[in-house]
Amino acid sequence: MSLASPDKLLWLMVALPIIGFYILKTRLRRRQVSTLLFWEQVFEQKRQRSLWQNLRHWVSLLLQLAFVGFLGFALADPLWNSQADRGQDLILVIDNSASMGAINPDTQQTRLEEARSKASDMASTLRNGDNIALITAGTSVRVVVGMSDFAPTVVEAIEQIKLTDGPTQVRDAVAAARRLASDPERRRIVVFTDGGVTDRDRLKAESSNDSDADQESRVAQDESTTPEDVAFDGRLDADDVRLISVGQTLDNVAITTFQVRRSTVDPIGYSLLVEVKNFSEDPVENRLTLKLNDVLADVIPLKLQAGESYRTQIDATSQAGGVLTGELKDDDALLIDNVARAILPERPEIPVHLVIGDESQSYYLNRVLESIPLVRIVDQSQIDQAKLHIFAGVVPEAIPDGPVLFVDIPADGPKQFAGADESQGTPAWRIGEAMENPIIAKQETSSPLLRHVQLQNVILAGGRDIAVNEQLGNATTLLETATGATVCVSVEREQGRILLLASDLDSSDLPLRIAFPVLMTNAMNWFFRETGEIRPALATGIAADVPWDIGPVEETTLARMIGPAGDESPVTVKDGFAKLGALSQTGVYHLTTESKNQTPIDGQEQPTEAELTEGDQESSTSASDLEAGSLGEAVAVNLTDPNESDLRVPELSDDASAPLPPASRSPWFYLVLAACGLVIAEWALFQRRVVA
Template identity: 65%
Template structure:
């Protein structure tokens, strides 16, 4: 043990006056008395004192000297052996990933609560000249407290740490800690975790569980070693929790059925992280309606995988729930979003010179489209070989446009102008980013009857989709608040376009585009993962920002670019909702039932991480990092307590008797 302030040991010289006062003897005063008879008897009894009475004087001196010594040592600020290096930078890394929510059956505390308690004890050992910082390693790495010399700030911040449902990012947190304290001689990183890190088999020297090893690594005979971020003289791990068995939903993804046009196909995987077989049930619900109950019998260390086909035109939130009672409920529930597939009534208006046979057949082949005659019941109006007298409200599809459009705007200008008829118009350029041309390849296709389309911006914001080698715009989409418009200047009866597979795909994309639907099932996102989510919003909107509403109600700002929203990493499982800026306040006040009904704006987020669901603690290798100070108080605190105990002892042995 050493001292932070050895110069303060000079206070030990206070023992000299105490010794002097004990050595000096008090000179007795002479007094005349009538007789010595009684005094002789007193002196005779005094000579027969016990050994303790003879030593009490010196024991009192010894206790007081020890008291002064303890106080002097406390003032000099003694250090534990692991604290001898002056000015250390202590960085606490607390794992608040999903697995840290598991409850220890013995103590009833979560692993995160145990980590916080132990981290608070280590923070209490901070001494003068040291710095301390706090980093969390959950779904994302966050520096909670930067380098500071005030330990109570860190201890208060530890109590505010909340668990996340994402995978651990300990490797990134350790890298951030090393950037935070660049001096490797002073830096000490203390990680509080259950050890549930990726490639955990590497930690105990076993075979790697990663399937992404290179061929060179597979052929190498070098034994596995812990990763670089785990080992090091500056890193010490403190493992919390106890190994427990767990059952988890590790995959829950939905896609469109390849057989049923309005059906879906669910891929589900349930894994058993234990050495014993289990029996349970998987319940599937679509909103509040029961879909299926699947009995499961999973062998030890085994998994259940199945593809389930179903049909749902109404859409909603598909939820899978395991009927099990374990210490980790986060991975017992998984969700997926099924978009609503409403029927689309379409009114087809044809010109006198065109029967639009191919167009009618293609529209009738789309499962959700129904040809109607009434304007009132139609959600979409299609004009083939003719144009309306005025531009009606609602979505419009105009094919084989024969002439310029009706007048619009204050100047009564035509909505669009048609150029000359192009001979052999070959498509040379197409907008590959447009959702209208998704899975459509029309380059080098001849569009008979093609003519250049010049759209008046008073009608809306135009976008050229198909352009010929001569620069003629033969297909244009128009954004407007009253409804989207699609113009195709091609004679379908004389063109080979209807005979190509691209044409029905184009029409199907158009049905989804008109009503701002992708037509595809939005995949569920794993926590801690970033993803681009399709979300079609009006491009004429002055703001390209939106709000993401978490299951907890917390709102965050996201950016919308070309119908895509960048999300992640998301730290909470459940159903998120996308809302435009003007709808954000109303969306925040809506109930969960009304939010679930708007499935076009919903995003499902699941844990889907087998590493986090495996709650068995790995065996950590030996570390070369230095020992930590004993958790709790610094040495001077215990010296003060011992000195106070000596004062009480000295009073009980000597002063109390004198007073009595």
């Protein structure tokens, strides 16, 4: 045993005045009395107990000297032989990922609570000369307390650690711990985890005592890896890492996939891809309940064998959009993966203003429009409600704003572009002569308008060649005849998209083919930019870019994101995408603009710090607040990590990890306890009698 602070032994000098007080004798005062008869009897009794009286004084003296000695040596901070000259940098890594929320049925405690208890006990063993730090390894790695020699701060911080819903980042946390304490001789990393990592079975098989030759061999296998990378990577089997397993193996059933998308053919159809996996060792019976905006949509009974997965695609229809929720009935050890959500885009009604020329009946066009569930044909009195204008056999004096469809085009487009002679105008397009039985020879297969459509060898009676004025917009040829004539063109313009189809539907065989209603459905989706592509539900712990069109693409806009619990955080929107970091909680997030008037970041005046602070104070998640800004995208976030849902805890042997730091308390703790015991003994043997 050695002393960390031998200079504190000077406190033992306190024993000298104590000894002096015991040696010092008190001189008796002379007093005159009338008789000595009674005093002689008292002196006689005192002489019979004089030996015990002297012994009792010596015992009291020895107890007090021992008390001073214990305190003096405690202040000198004695060290065990195993602790001598081994100051250490202790980094505690606590896994606060989703699986750490699993509840132990015996203690009704979560794994995180057990990890916090063990970590607090270890932090309390910090001795003089040691440093300690705290890192969490949940959705993201976070250094909660940097390297410090004050253990109470770490103990208090441990109690404040909260669960996250994301996957564990233990390996990244270990790499961060190695960078936090660069001295390998002093560094000791202790990880409290349930082992919810990739290849968890390897944790109990890998040895931690890798030699220098082993490290050099590992480097030789990967030429891109340097010895510095080996020293600072996230390996859990190194000689400076100790894995402390928490929790016990539990059964669990989880939703591991939950994605929904709108149909590319059916305007109100959607497809749901769902997967449920049984992580138990026994067969289970369960029930998956599907709800759309809290309205029951479907119930699927499940019978899963041990380790079996159930994966299916569910097709359904709904014009309304909203939050599609899947929920398992069982209340197992981990509840967070029993619920999954996805955002189903709404299909709004499309009011159509249909204008038919005198010579066109457009019987087939009417029937197709009526068959599309979202289309509602409005009359002249409701023209202001129209979102789509369709002209069949007629050309208007001016092209209205918004999406426009021209069918059976009889003449050149309106003259709305100035030409060489400003008194006249150039038409938006020019139409050639009607062709006799033109056959489609070529189609633009990459266009979303022709998705699932095959029109080659189709006869378009009344077809005409279309030449679009470049001032109208960016034109794309969709259908071309064998003679090279263009009979169908799509135009991109700022005021709205235009589709031109130069064919007489009343005499053509196009309406008789199944491709025609599909073409019209594609046109509706194309006009309103409804691509039918998947709007994926995000996974916790993964950064993502969410499409969000709220302003000019070339500008970067500041917006805000409201989490499931009502907390707010700023986000930036650039190039039509909201940049989202790793989200730590499951649920539905809402993206809203900062205000009605967007404030671009690039090249624009920025709000002051006071203005931002005032705006933050006024913000809330109430409905009125959402109306103040513009409600943007809703983003669903789920836990779909099988490693987190698998609640098996690997059994780690002592040989599979680095040794624990000294867990016993320093000798000063026991010396202080002994000193307190001596005080009580001395009071019981001597001071209590004097007081009595």
